Amino acid sequence: MAEMSRSTHIRRQAEAVLLGNWIGGHTVPARTLYPHQWSWDTAFIAVGLAQVAPLRAWQDLHSLFMAQWPDGRVPHIVFDPDVSDRDYFPGPSFWRAAGSGFARAGTTGIVQPPVHALAAWLVHQAHPAPDELRRLYPLLVKQQHYLAAHRNAGGAGLASIVHPWESGLDNSPAWDEALAVLPADTDILRLHHRRDIEVSVVSHRPTDRDYARYIALASVYRDQGYQDYGVRGPHPFLVECPAFNALNASAELALADIAKEVGADPLPHRERAAAIGRAMVERLYNPETGMFHALDVRAEKLSPARCVSGLIPLILPDLPEAIVDSLATQALSAHFGMASLPLPSYDRLAADFDPVRYWRGPVWINMNWLLWRGFTTHGRPDLAAALRASMLEVIERSGCYEYFHPVSGEGIGTAQFSWTAALALDLLASDLAGLKG
Numbered sequence: 001m002a003e004m005s006r007s008t009h010i011r012r013q014a015e016a017v018l019l020g021n022w023i024g025g026h027t028v029p030a031r032t033l034y035p036h037q038w039s040w041d042t043a044f045i046a047v048g049l050a051q052v053a054p055l056r057a058w059q060d061l062h063s064l065f066m067a068q069w070p071d072g073r074v075p076h077i078v079f080d081p082d083v084s085d086r087d088y089f090p091g092p093s094f095w096r097a098a099g100s101g102f103a104r105a106g107t108t109g110i111v112q113p114p115v116h117a118l119a120a121w122l123v124h125q126a127h128p129a130p131d132e133l134r135r136l137y138p139l140l141v142k143q144q145h146y147l148a149a150h151r152n153a154g155g156a157g158l159a160s161i162v163h164p165w166e167s168g169l170d171n172s173p174a175w176d177e178a179l180a181v182l183p184a185d186t187d188i189l190r191l192h193h194r195r196d197i198e199v200s201v202v203s204h205r206p207t208d209r210d211y212a213r214y215i216a217l218a219s220v221y222r223d224q225g226y227q228d229y230g231v232r233g234p235h236p237f238l239v240e241c242p243a244f245n246a247l248n249a250s251a252e253l254a255l256a257d258i259a260k261e262v263g264a265d266p267l268p269h270r271e272r273a274a275a276i277g278r279a280m281v282e283r284l285y286n287p288e289t290g291m292f293h294a295l296d297v298r299a300e301k302l303s304p305a306r307c308v309s310g311l312i313p314l315i316l317p318d319l320p321e322a323i324v325d326s327l328a329t330q331a332l333s334a335h336f337g338m339a340s341l342p343l344p345s346y347d348r349l350a351a352d353f354d355p356v357r358y359w360r361g362p363v364w365i366n367m368n369w370l371l372w373r374g375f376t377t378h379g380r381p382d383l384a385a386a387l388r389a390s391m392l393e394v395i396e397r398s399g400c401y402e403y404f405h406p407v408s409g410e411g412i413g414t415a416q417f418s419w420t421a422a423l424a425l426d427l428l429a430s431d432l433a434g435l436k437g
């Protein structure tokens with residue numbers, strides 16, 4: 001297809017997906033499988049909406065931040081009062097978290113990666129809206145404050161996640177070792193009915209053993225009132241994820257830009273970003289594999305798994321040049337095999353690489369979009385261009401799927417998935433001369 005009609009084809013599809021998933025006030029990730037508002041999905045969606053409906057982008061971000069908790073945490077799901085509790089598990093009756101008074105059906109009590117400051121800055125780049133930035137800035141600062149004050153379980157200034165769902169890469173092999181020491185009591189699933197496997201293919205979703213651990217971990221956190229006690233506290237899962245922390249540092253950099261725009265001081269944001277970057281290099285980088293790994297804070301051990309999350313620190317502009325080179329080498333190596341297809345979520349050479357199971361092999365567009373930004377930031381236009389082309393190619397061929405088969409490029413998971421559509425729109429709008437933001 002000629003370049004023009006090819007872009008038009010993708011753009012039309014993507015716009016239709018975002019319109020179809022707009023339920024008035026916010027956009028859902030996908031109508032059937034994910035019928036509520038998700039935190040980091042909202043950020044990626046806003047980036048794409050900036051190209052076609054900037055008012056909806058701001059509305060999406062504001063509706064998420066209306067549910068921000070008084071302690072600053074932005075919940076990973078804001079439940080829609082018009083959706084039955086039976087339509088998503090675990091729903092409001094499991095979490096029993098009121099959140100802020102504005103979330104009528106409540107929220108979850110865990111978070112997701114803080115991509116929102118970057119998203120707000122990118123929306124503003126596409127359609128300058130200083131008043132919107134002024135409204136959001138203090139809320140974004142509070143979100144960062146929560147992570148710095150309550151999640152520094154390892155004591156080095158990095159945020160720990162307390163549940164795999166907080167990473168957004170739910171069943172990534174990055175958590176396998178930290179989860180293995182926890183009991184996997186699948187009896188818990190007799191009490192709690194898995195809705196996800198009724199509306200998608202069982203072999204693509206996390207296993208029952210993983211799911212049982214997710215439910216047990218969420219119950220522990222809920223039953224301790226969603227309090228964070230740090231490394232010596234009772235929480236059984238405390239992990240420093242390289243992607244989460246890279247996004248945390250990148251949020252501070254975006255806040256520095258936003259601060260300048262709204263008349264606040266950018267310097268503390270830059271200093272925090274630099275400190276997070278340094279701690280990541282010290283704690284999460286493994287020179288032997290040439291990439292970053294998740295750190296189990298309780299066991300004080302790096303996960304051996306090579307996951308795409310370990311390449312995401314490439315988004316940080318001040319990463320040492322030798323590490324940038326190494327991450328690029330890894331991306332091109334047989335482990336990830338960035339070539340005609342975008343990067344998979346997990347090491348292609350690993351014995352347990354699974355091309356269809358969720359975050360244990362398939363290609364995800366949000367991860368590749370971040371890497372594309374990273375290559376551009378570090379002056380690798382050739383790699384950025386190749387990755388951009390392969391993402392658009394797979395979306396054109398298969399549609400706006402949730403994820404893609406890492407060998408055939410076939411679309412898998414749910415169709416009409418919002419962040420795939422949104423990021424396709426951003427890719428189409430971005431020329432290779434440079435990134436916005």
Ligand code: 2M8
Binds near residue numbers: 170
């Ligand atoms: C997936 O996670 C949810 C739980 O949060 C689920 O499996 O039900 C992940 O891919 C996550 O990153 C994403 O935000 C969410 C909604 O798209 O779905």
